[in-house]
Amino acid sequence: MTSKFLKHIPCEACGSSDGNSLYDDGHTYCHVCENYVSVAGETKQIEKKPMNKDLNFYDNSITSAISDRGITSSVCLKYGVRQASDKHFYPYYDNEGTITAIKTRQYCW
Secondary structure: OOOOEEEEEOOOOOOOOOOEEEEOOOOEEEOOOOEEEOOOOOEEEOOOOOOOOOOHHHHOOEOOOEHHHOEOHHHHHHHOOEEOOOEEEEEEEOOOOOEEEEEEEEOOO
Protein backbone atom coordinates (compact mmCIF):
# COMPACT_ATOMS: atom_id res chain seq x y z
CA MET A 1 0.00 0.00 0.00
CA THR A 2 1.26 3.46 -0.86
CA SER A 3 1.20 6.05 1.87
CA LYS A 4 -0.29 9.49 1.30
CA PHE A 5 1.51 12.78 1.90
CA LEU A 6 -0.13 14.84 4.67
CA LYS A 7 1.98 17.95 5.27
CA HIS A 8 5.44 19.49 5.51
CA ILE A 9 6.99 19.63 8.97
CA PRO A 10 10.34 20.68 10.50
CA CYS A 11 13.22 18.20 10.37
CA GLU A 12 14.96 17.40 13.64
CA ALA A 13 17.95 15.88 11.80
CA CYS A 14 19.00 18.91 9.73
CA GLY A 15 16.94 21.77 11.19
CA SER A 16 14.98 22.50 8.01
CA SER A 17 11.79 24.40 8.82
CA ASP A 18 9.62 22.61 6.25
CA GLY A 19 11.74 20.11 4.28
CA ASN A 20 10.39 17.10 6.13
CA SER A 21 7.27 15.33 4.85
CA LEU A 22 4.77 13.54 7.09
CA TYR A 23 2.76 10.67 5.60
CA ASP A 24 -0.54 9.15 6.71
CA ASP A 25 1.09 5.92 7.93
CA GLY A 26 3.34 7.96 10.27
CA HIS A 27 6.68 7.79 8.46
CA THR A 28 8.63 10.93 7.56
CA TYR A 29 11.13 11.78 4.85
CA CYS A 30 13.22 14.96 4.67
CA HIS A 31 13.87 16.17 1.13
CA VAL A 32 16.74 18.35 2.35
CA CYS A 33 18.94 15.85 4.22
CA GLU A 34 17.22 12.67 2.91
CA ASN A 35 16.62 11.37 6.42
CA TYR A 36 13.92 8.67 6.58
CA VAL A 37 12.14 7.76 9.82
CA SER A 38 9.95 4.64 9.66
CA VAL A 39 6.63 4.12 11.42
CA ALA A 40 8.52 2.16 14.10
CA GLY A 41 10.84 5.13 14.65
CA GLU A 42 13.90 3.63 12.97
CA THR A 43 16.06 6.23 11.23
CA LYS A 44 18.10 5.66 8.11
CA GLN A 45 19.84 7.84 5.57
CA ILE A 46 18.68 7.25 2.01
CA GLU A 47 21.62 6.43 -0.24
CA LYS A 48 21.92 8.76 -3.21
CA LYS A 49 22.35 7.28 -6.67
CA PRO A 50 25.42 8.59 -8.48
CA MET A 51 24.78 11.11 -11.23
CA ASN A 52 25.07 9.81 -14.77
CA LYS A 53 27.70 12.01 -16.41
CA ASP A 54 27.75 10.06 -19.67
CA LEU A 55 25.64 12.10 -22.09
CA ASN A 56 25.80 9.69 -25.04
CA PHE A 57 22.08 9.01 -24.64
CA TYR A 58 21.40 12.72 -25.24
CA ASP A 59 23.96 13.11 -28.04
CA ASN A 60 22.52 10.10 -29.88
CA SER A 61 18.90 11.28 -29.64
CA ILE A 62 16.98 13.31 -32.23
CA THR A 63 15.11 16.61 -32.24
CA SER A 64 11.53 16.52 -33.51
CA ALA A 65 8.08 17.75 -32.49
CA ILE A 66 6.38 16.28 -29.43
CA SER A 67 2.82 16.57 -30.72
CA ASP A 68 1.11 14.89 -27.74
CA ARG A 69 2.49 17.69 -25.52
CA GLY A 70 1.90 20.45 -28.07
CA ILE A 71 5.63 21.17 -28.52
CA THR A 72 6.70 22.05 -32.07
CA SER A 73 10.00 20.95 -33.59
CA SER A 74 11.19 24.59 -33.72
CA VAL A 75 10.63 24.94 -29.94
CA CYS A 76 12.43 21.63 -29.32
CA LEU A 77 15.35 22.81 -31.44
CA LYS A 78 15.53 26.20 -29.67
CA TYR A 79 15.60 24.69 -26.17
CA GLY A 80 17.56 21.51 -26.96
CA VAL A 81 14.68 19.11 -26.23
CA ARG A 82 15.37 15.73 -27.82
CA GLN A 83 13.67 12.36 -28.10
CA ALA A 84 14.63 8.69 -28.17
CA SER A 85 12.41 5.65 -28.73
CA ASP A 86 10.43 5.98 -25.48
CA LYS A 87 11.95 9.04 -23.76
CA HIS A 88 12.05 12.82 -23.95
CA PHE A 89 15.14 14.73 -22.78
CA TYR A 90 14.80 18.28 -21.40
CA PRO A 91 18.18 19.96 -20.79
CA TYR A 92 18.82 22.51 -18.02
CA TYR A 93 21.41 25.23 -18.64
CA ASP A 94 23.55 27.46 -16.41
CA ASN A 95 24.04 31.21 -17.01
CA GLU A 96 26.81 30.52 -19.54
CA GLY A 97 24.59 28.20 -21.62
CA THR A 98 26.28 24.96 -20.55
CA ILE A 99 24.05 21.94 -19.95
CA THR A 100 24.09 21.20 -16.22
CA ALA A 101 21.37 18.56 -16.05
CA ILE A 102 18.97 16.66 -18.28
CA LYS A 103 15.47 15.72 -17.17
CA THR A 104 14.40 12.41 -18.70
CA ARG A 105 10.69 11.77 -19.17
CA GLN A 106 9.71 8.24 -20.09
CA TYR A 107 6.41 7.75 -21.89
CA CYS A 108 4.29 4.93 -23.21
CA TRP A 109 2.18 4.88 -26.34
